[in-house]
Amino acid sequence: MPGSxxxxxNDSALKSLQSPQLLADAFSEFISASSLLExxxxxxxxxxxxxxxxxxxxxxxxxxxxxxxxxxxxxLQQMIESxxxxxxxxxxxxxxxxxxxxxxxxxxxxxxxxxxxxxxATASSVDLEMLIAGVEQQVEHxxxxxxxxxxxxxxxxxxxxxxxxxxxxxxxxxxxxxxxxILRDVTATKEAEREREEARSAMALAEVSAILAHEIRxxxxxxELFAGLLVEEPEQASVWxxxxxxGIRLLSATVNNVLSLKGxxxxxxxxxxxxxxxxxxxxxxxxxxxxxxVALSFRSDDELKIQGSENQLxxxxxxxxxxxxxxxPAGGKVAVTTRRVGREGRVRAVVExxxxxxxxxxxxxxxxxxxxxxxxxxxxxxxxxxxKRLVDGHGGEIRVRSGAAGGSTFEMEFPTL
Numbered sequence: 027m028p029g030s031x032x033x034x035x036n037d038s039a040l041k042s043l044q045s046p047q048l049l050a051d052a053f054s055e056f057i058s059a060s061s062l063l064e065x066x067x068x069x070x071x072x073x074x075x076x077x078x079x080x081x082x083x084x085x086x087x088x089x090x091x092x093x094x095x096x097x098x099x100x101x102l103q104q105m106i107e108s109x110x111x112x113x114x115x116x117x118x119x120x121x122x123x124x125x126x127x128x129x130x131x132x133x134x135x136x137x138x139x140x141x142x143x144x145x146x147a148t149a150s151s152v153d154l155e156m157l158i159a160g161v162e163q164q165v166e167h168x169x170x171x172x173x174x175x176x177x178x179x180x181x182x183x184x185x186x187x188x189x190x191x192x193x194x195x196x197x198x199x200x201x202x203x204x205x206x207x208i209l210r211d212v213t214a215t216k217e218a219e220r221e222r223e224e225a226r227s228a229m230a231l232a233e234v235s236a237i238l239a240h241e242i243r244x245x246x247x248x249x250e251l252f253a254g255l256l257v258e259e260p261e262q263a264s265v266w267x268x269x270x271x272x273g274i275r276l277l278s279a280t281v282n283n284v285l286s287l288k289g290x291x292x293x294x295x296x297x298x299x300x301x302x303x304x305x306x307x308x309x310x311x312x313x314x315x316x317x318x319x320v321a322l323s324f325r326s327d328d329e330l331k332i333q334g335s336e337n338q339l340x341x342x343x344x345x346x347x348x349x350x351x352x353x354x355p356a357g358g359k360v361a362v363t364t365r366r367v368g369r370e371g372r373v374r375a376v377v378e379x380x381x382x383x384x385x386x387x388x389x390x391x392x393x394x395x396x397x398x399x400x401x402x403x404x405x406x407x408x409x410x411x412x413x414k415r416l417v418d419g420h421g422g423e424i425r426v427r428s429g430a431a432g433g434s435t436f437e438m439e440f441p442t443l
Contacts, residue, residue, distance in 0.1 A: 307347070353383035
C-alpha cells in the first residue's frame with residue numbers, strides 16, 4: 027500500500043532504530059553535540075561582549091580626540107586671529123585658506139572677500155605673487171605703501187610648509203596646505219633708522235667741526251704771525267713765505283684727513299707712475315721739512331707702474347712725512363725711497379718713509395693705524411688711520427717697524443702693472 031514516505035522505509039534501518047542500545051547512543055551523541063554548541067555560543071557571546079566593550083572604548087577615545095582636535099583648532103584659530111602680525115595661509119591650489127584681521131588691516135583689504143594672491147594685489151596694490159616669485163626659502167622683502175604724504179613699510183616673508191599630511195580643515199581631495207605668509211608693519215623701525223642716521227650724521231658733523239677747530243687753530247695763528255712779519259721785515263720775505271706755504275699745506279693735510287676719514291664713496295683708480303707721484307709728494311712737503319730743520323731726501327728705482335689715485339697717494343705721503351717730521355728733532359733726517367721687490371713670483375712696488383726720530387713705543391705699534399689713537403696724545407690720531415684706509419683701497423699693505431734706539435720706518439707695498 028502506498029504510504030506517506032516517498033522512499034520506502036528500509037527494513038534494516040527500522041530495525042536498527044528499534045534497538046534500545048542504538049537509540050541510547052544516538053541520544054548521547056546528540057546531548058554531547060548540544061553541549062558543544064552551547065559552549066561555543068557562550069564563547070561567541072563573551073567575544074561579542076568584549077568586542078562591543080572595546081569598540082565602545084575606541085569610539086569614546088575617538089570622540090575625545092575629535093573634541094580635543096576641535097578645541098586645538100579653535101585655540102590655534104584664536105591665536106592666529108590675535109597675532110600682532112598679518113598671516114596668510116595658502117593651499118596647493120594657491121587659494122587663500124586663512125587670512126587674519128591684522129593681515130587684512132595691513133593690506134587694507136577691509137571686509138571684502140579675497141581668494142587668491144591676485145585678489146589681494148587688486149584690492150591692496152601689493153603684488154605678493156611678483157614680490158616673491160619662485161622663492162622657495164624664507165626671504166623677507168620690504169615694500170612701501172604710500173597714501174599721499176603718508177608712508178607705511180611692510181616686511182613680507184614666505185615660508186613653504188613641508189608636512190605632507192597638512193590639509194585645510196573641512197576641505198577634501200588632494201589639496202594640502204602649501205605656504206604661510208607673514209606680514210609685519212616695520213614703519214616704526216624705518217623711522218627709528220632714519221632718525222638714527224640723521225643723529226649719526228649730526229654727530230659726525232659735530233665731530234668733524236671739533237677736530238677742524240682744534241687742528242686749524244694753531245696753524246692759523248702761526249700763519250697770522252708770519253703774515254705780520256712779512257710786512258714788518260720785507261727783507262726776510264722768502265723765509266716768511268716759506269713758512270706760510272708750510273702752514274697752508276699743513277692745513278690742507280688736516281682738512282683732507284678729516285674728509286677722507288669721515289667721507290665715503292669709491293675713487294677711480296688708473297695706471298700711474300708711482301715714482302713720479304712720490305717725487306711730487308716729497309716736493310710738496312719740503313717747505314714743512316725746511317721749517318722744522320729736518321733734512322728730507324728722496325731716492326727712487328726705475329719707473330714703477332701701479333693702479334692708483336695720485337691725489338690719494340699724495341695724501342698718504344703728506345701724512346707719513348709730516349708724521350716723521352713731527353717726531354724728528356731739528357737736524358734729523360727723513361728719507362723716502364721707492365723700489366721694486368719680488369714676492370711669490372710677482373713684482374711689487376714698495377715705498378718707504380724712514381726717520382731718525384724718537385721711535386714708537388712697543389705697546390703702541392699695534393694701535394698706530396687706529397682712528398683716534400695718538401701715542402703722545404697731542405694729535406687727533408687721524409693721519410695714520412687715513413693712510414691705512416687709502417692704501418687698503420689700492421689693494422696694498424702698510425706696516426711699521428721701529429727700533430729700540432729710535433727711528434721708525436713706514437713701508438707701503440702695492441701690486442704693479
